[in-house]
Amino acid sequence: MTRRSELKTCIIGAGMSGLVMGIRLQAAGKSFRILEKATSVGGTWRENTYPGLSCDVPSFFYAYSFEPNLDWSHRFSPGREICEYFVRIAEKYDLLKYISFGETVAGARYEDGRWTIDTSGGEQIRADVLIDATGPLHIKYYPDIEGIDSFEGAMFHSADWDHSVELRGKRIGVIGNGSTGVQMMAPLSEKASHLTMFQRTAQWVFPVGNKAYSERERAWTRRLPILGRLTREFYKWIFNQGSVGVVRDGYWRRSMDKGCRKHLATVTDPELRRKLTPDYQPGCKRLILSNDFYPALQKEHVELVTEGIERIEPRGILTKDGRLHELDVLVLATGFQAHKWGIDRVVGADGLSLDEAWQKGPRTYRSVTMPGFPNFFMLVGPNSPIGNISIIDVSETQSKYILDCIELLDREPGKALTPKREAAEAFQESLREAMKNTVWVTGCNSWYLDPDGIPTIWPWPANRFQQLMQRPDFSDFDLIDAT
Ligand code: NAP
Numbered sequence: 001m002t003r004r005s006e007l008k009t010c011i012i013g014a015g016m017s018g019l020v021m022g023i024r025l026q027a028a029g030k031s032f033r034i035l036e037k038a039t040s041v042g043g044t045w046r047e048n049t050y051p052g053l054s055c056d057v058p059s060f061f062y063a064y065s066f067e068p069n070l071d072w073s074h075r076f077s078p079g080r081e082i083c084e085y086f087v088r089i090a091e092k093y094d095l096l097k098y099i100s101f102g103e104t105v106a107g108a109r110y111e112d113g114r115w116t117i118d119t120s121g122g123e124q125i126r127a128d129v130l131i132d133a134t135g136p137l138h139i140k141y142y143p144d145i146e147g148i149d150s151f152e153g154a155m156f157h158s159a160d161w162d163h164s165v166e167l168r169g170k171r172i173g174v175i176g177n178g179s180t181g182v183q184m185m186a187p188l189s190e191k192a193s194h195l196t197m198f199q200r201t202a203q204w205v206f207p208v209g210n211k212a213y214s215e216r217e218r219a220w221t222r223r224l225p226i227l228g229r230l231t232r233e234f235y236k237w238i239f240n241q242g243s244v245g246v247v248r249d250g251y252w253r254r255s256m257d258k259g260c261r262k263h264l265a266t267v268t269d270p271e272l273r274r275k276l277t278p279d280y281q282p283g284c285k286r287l288i289l290s291n292d293f294y295p296a297l298q299k300e301h302v303e304l305v306t307e308g309i310e311r312i313e314p315r316g317i318l319t320k321d322g323r324l325h326e327l328d329v330l331v332l333a334t335g336f337q338a339h340k341w342g343i344d345r346v347v348g349a350d351g352l353s354l355d356e357a358w359q360k361g362p363r364t365y366r367s368v369t370m371p372g373f374p375n376f377f378m379l380v381g382p383n384s385p386i387g388n389i390s391i392i393d394v395s396e397t398q399s400k401y402i403l404d405c406i407e408l409l410d411r412e413p414g415k416a417l418t419p420k421r422e423a424a425e426a427f428q429e430s431l432r433e434a435m436k437n438t439v440w441v442t443g444c445n446s447w448y449l450d451p452d453g454i455p456t457i458w459p460w461p462a463n464r465f466q467q468l469m470q471r472p473d474f475s476d477f478d479l480i481d482a483t
Contacts, residue, residue, distance in 0.1 A: 002122055002123070002124050003122060003123045003124070004123075004124050004125075004126070005123065005124075005125050005126070006125075006126050006127075007031070007032070007033055007125055007126065007127040007128075008030060008031040008032060008127065008128055008129065009025060009030060009031065009032040009033075009127060009128065009129040009130075009131065009406065010032070010033055010034075010035065010115065010117055010125055010127035010129070010130050010131070011025075011032060011033070011034040011035070011131045011133050012034075012035050012105050012117075012130070012131065012132050012133060012134055013034070013035075013036060013043060013132070013133035013134040013135065014034050014036035014041040014042075014043070014090070014095075014099050014101075014133075015041070015042060015043020015044060015045075015046075015086075015133060015134075015135055016042075016043055016044075016045070016086055016391065016392060016395060017043075017133040017135065017379035017380050017391075017395035017398070017399070018034055018036075018043070018131075018133030018379070019041060019086060019089060019090055019093075019095060020064060020392075020395050020396055020399045021131055021133055021379060021395075021399040021402065021403075022034055022093070022095045022098055022099075023064075023089075023093050023095065023399075024399045024400060024403045025403065025406070026093065026094075026095070026098070028403060028406075028407070030403075030406060030410075032098060033098055033099075033100060033125075034095070034098050034099040034100070034133075035099075035100050035103040035104075035105055035117070035119060035125075036099050036100065036101050036102075036103065037102070037103065037104040037105075038101065038102070039101045039102055040087065040101070041086055041087055041090045041095075041096075041099065042083040042086045042087060043086075043135060043138075044135060044137060044138070044159075045079050045082045045083035045086060046083055047159050047160070048079055048158070048159050048161075048180075049079065049080070049161045049163070050158045050159075050161045050180065050183070050184050050331075050333075051161075051167075051184050051187035051188055052183040052184045052185070052186060052187040052188075053078060053079035053080075053180075053183060053184075054074070054076040054077060054078050054079060054183065054210065055076055055077070055079070055082055056076060056179065056208075056289045057076075057235075057239065057390045057391075058075050058076060058231075058235040058239075059072035059074065059075065059076060059077040059081075059082070060072060060228060060231040060232040060235055061232050061235040061236050061239060061390045061392075061393075062077075062082065062390055062392055063085060063232075063392060064089065064392060064396060065232075065392075065393070065396060067089055067092075068225065068228045068229060068232065069085050069228075070218075070221045070222045070225055070228045071218055071221070071222060072213060072218075073212060073213060073218075074210050074211065074212050074213065075209075075210055075211045075213075076208075076210045076289075102121065103119045103120070103121055103123070104119060104120040104121075105117055105118070105119055105120075106118045106119060106120050106345075107345035107346070107347070108130055108345070108346045108347070109345075109346075109347035110347065110348050110349045110373065110374060110375075110376070112483065113374075113414075113416060113481065113482030113483045114126050114127060114128055114482065115127045115128070115129070115130040115375065115376070117130065128375060128409065128416075128482070129375045129376075129377070129406060129409065130346075130375065130376050130377070131376075131377045131378075131379065131402060132341070132346070132376070132377070132378045132379065132381070133378075133379040133380075134341075135379075135380050136336070136338050136339075136341065136380060136381075136382075136384075136386065137335075137336040137338060138336060139336055139337040139340045140157045140159050140160065140334075140336060140337075141334050141335050141336050141337050142157065142332060142334065143175060143332060143334045145175075145309055145311065145312050146310075146311035146312070147311040147312040147313055148312045150312065150313060150314050151312050151313070151314060151316075151327075151330055152314040152315065153315075153316075153327055153328045153329055153330060154328070154329045154330070155329070155330040155331075155332065156331065156332065157331075157332045157333075157334070158176075158180045158181070158184070158331055158332065158333040158334075159180075159336075165329055167188065167191040167192060167329065168191045169191075169192075169193045170191070170192055170193060170328040170329050171192065171193060171194045171195075171196075171316075171326060171327050171328045171329070172188055172191075172192040172194070172195050172196070172327065172328070172329045172330075172331065173195075173196045173197075173198060173316065173317055173325060173327040173329070173330045173331065174188070174195070174196070174197045174198065174331045174333050175198045175309070175317075175330070175331070175332055175333060175334055176198075176200075176332065176333035176334045176335065177197055177199045177200075177201075177202075177203050177333070178203070178285075178286070178288070178333065178335055179286065179288055179289075180333045180335070181197065181331075181333035182203065182205065182288050182290050182293045183290065184331070184333065185197060185292075185293055185296040185297065185302070186292035186293065186295070186296040188296075188331075189296040189299050189301070189302050192301065192302075193301065194301050194302075194303070195296075195299075195301060195302045195303070196302075196303045196304075196305055196317075196325055196327070197297070197302075197303070197304050197305065198305050198309060198317060198319075198325075199275070199304055199305065199306050200308070201278070201285075201444075201445065202275065202276050202277055202278040202279070202306075203278060203285060203288050204260040204264075204278055204282040204283070204285070204287060204288065205260060205263055205264070205288045205289075205290050205293055205294065206256060206259050206260050206263065206282070206287055206288065206289050206290075207259065207262075207263040207289075207290070207291040208289040208290070208291060209291050210291075236390070236393070239389060239390065240389055240461065240462035240463075242256075243389065244460070244461045244462060246282075246283045246287070246439065247283065247438045247439055247440070247459065248437055248438060248439070249437075253283065253439065256282050256283055256287065257281070257282050260282040260287075261282075263291075263294065264276060264277060264294075266294055267294050267297070267298065268298065269298070272297065272298070272304060275304055275306045276294075276297075276304070278444075280442065280443050280444035281439055281442050281443075281444075282439075283439040283440075284439050284440060284442050284443065284444035284446065285444050285445075285446040285448075286446065286447075286448065305319060305325065307319040307320050307321045307323070308320040310322075312330075315327075316330075317330070335447060336447070338447040338448075338456075339358075339361070339362065339447075339450055339451070339456070340355075341354060341358070341362060341378070341381065341382065346373070346376065348370070348372040348373035348374075348376070349372055349373070349374055349418075350372045352372060354370070354373070357370070357372065357373075359451075360450075360451060360452055361382075361450030361451055361452050361454055361456065362381070362382030362383070362450065362456055363382075363424060363428050364378070364381055364382050364383060364424065364427070364428075365419035365420075365423050365424040365427050365476065366401075366419075366427055366468060366469065367380075367381045367382060367383045367384045367398070367458075368381055368398050368401060368402060368469075369405075369417075369418070369419045369424075369477075370418075370419070370424070371418060371419050371420065371421040371424045372418065373418065374416035374417060374418040374480060374482070375409065375416045375417055375418075375482070377402045377405065379395055379398050379399060379402070380394060380395060380398070382450075382456045383431060383456055383457060383458055384398070384457070384458060385457065385458030385462065385465050386457055386458075389458075389462045389465065393462075394465070397465065397466060397469045397470075398469060400469075401469050401470075401471070401472055404471050404472050405417055405472055408472075408474065408479075412479055414481065414482055414483065415479045415480065415481065415482055416479070416480050416481075416482035417477050417478075417479060417480075418477065418478050418480060419476055419477050419478075420476055420477065420478055423476035423477075431454075431459065432454060434459035434460060435454060435455055435459050438455065438459055440455040440457070441453070441454075441455065
């Protein structure tokens with residue numbers, strides 16, 4: 001039997017962005033509920049548990065500005081530590097009581113001025129405002145390789161790690177060499193009897209060490225929180241300058257280029273170095289930060305295979321050169337469907353689903369709203385600066401922007417907010433223009449690109465994002481009757 005409930009605001013997802021939205025709504029005294037498909041908070045940091053997982057944004061910068069963590073273990077702390085941070089935040093802010101766990105959203109549609117949200121648990125929720133906080137790197141991508149289901153060993157996606165599988169002494173294969181595949185190579189190489197990485201496209205790798213903070217350093221930071229804040233500001237500055245700087249010609253881009261090439265030169269075997277040399281510019285695909293990948297690849301029992309995959313067989317992977325690579329364990333580090341945003345079916349006021357409206361790629365107004373989808377907001381939506389600034393900073397800014405919109409709706413009962421089509425088109429046009437001279441469109445295939453080959457990330461500096469998102473420009477919106 002369908003259970004029915006009424007809500008003011010419904011958030012989908014209790015990951016890092018859904019949590020900060022909850023914190024803001026709670027502080028503003030708004031009524032809301034968070035639907036979470038899993039049984040705990042943390043989003044991507046809950047789901048990804050593969051060996052070697054860490055975040056390539058320095059930890060002091062990968063925390064809410066209002067909730068610094070003064071006890072990170074590493075410059076780039078392990079995923080488990082990051083997940084624990086979000087669990088602590090959810091508990092500290094008493095957010096758990098607002099979260100319905102185990103509730104997957106089957107679909108949502110705008111009808112009669114409100115959102116109807118159907119959950120897989122058989123609940124039908126009516127809400128004024130719907131906030132999608134499901135994130136872009138969420139729906140796993142499984143490669144369409146012939147025979148994949150015939151493999152007789154253990155096989156799993158990197159975001160669905162099967163910890164019951166013993167790795168020690170096993171022949172392990174990894175398909176994919178994005179940030180995920182690269183991070184797991186060093187720890188896997190310590191356990192596998194033979195480790196094979198199957199690479200389709202070479203990646204540029206920038207060497208960055210992952211310093212462990214000593215007990216003494218951690219004690220000082222706990223005693224003097226200003227040290228943590230200064231470290232955060234330092235990394236924020238570096239990140240905001242560097243990650244935007246590398247997008248166009250100039251000092252940062254040259255430094256990245258030089259750093260990557262110098263690092264590649266540390267690979268001593270010329271044949272391996274050739275295989276690892278990309279045929280596109282550094283930064284075109286998301287840059288990989290690692291200083292343990294090349295050393296791992298150069299171990300005796302580790303192999304990089306660049307011949308294409310013909311098919312998967314019960315005993316392993318057959319490559320196009322006719323060689324069968326026998327495996328006990330196969331890891332699919334093949335990434336995510338980055339352009340399948342959020343929940344499966346969100347249908348707006350015109351009867352069009354997001355998928356239909358975005359057939360030629362996502363089109364938003366400032367990443368958070370969409371014409372034709374009244375009172376619908378996205379956190380870390382298309383064209384958010386996910387490749388440039390800390391996604392935590394992005395979520396804080398966007399959640400404040402969304403709260404401002406909700407405040408307006410509270411002052412205007414019976415109304416719904418939707419961005420004007422001209423405003424969304426102007427935003428898209430400025431994005432298209434700004435993308436022209438970026439490194440992302442210099443000829444590589446990456447998850448940044450939409451079906452039209454246009455990057456769905458942020459081409460401008462961080463301060464432009466902060467300026468544009470400081471508060472909503474309501475002249476770019478229509479307030480329509482929500483009836
Ligand atoms: P990804 O960057 O999309 O990489 C997927 C890999 O799988 C690519 O190497 C791709 O090859 C390969 N692949 C896909 N289908 C294949 C097929 N049919 N045959 C052979 N190879 C195939 O995914 P990811 O490594 O999971 O990373 C995704 C994003 O997650 C990152 O860019 C980053 O934003 C985030 N992430 C961040 C961190 C962090 O430290 N913050 C860590 C992990 C992930 P092609 O290159 O040829 O397409």
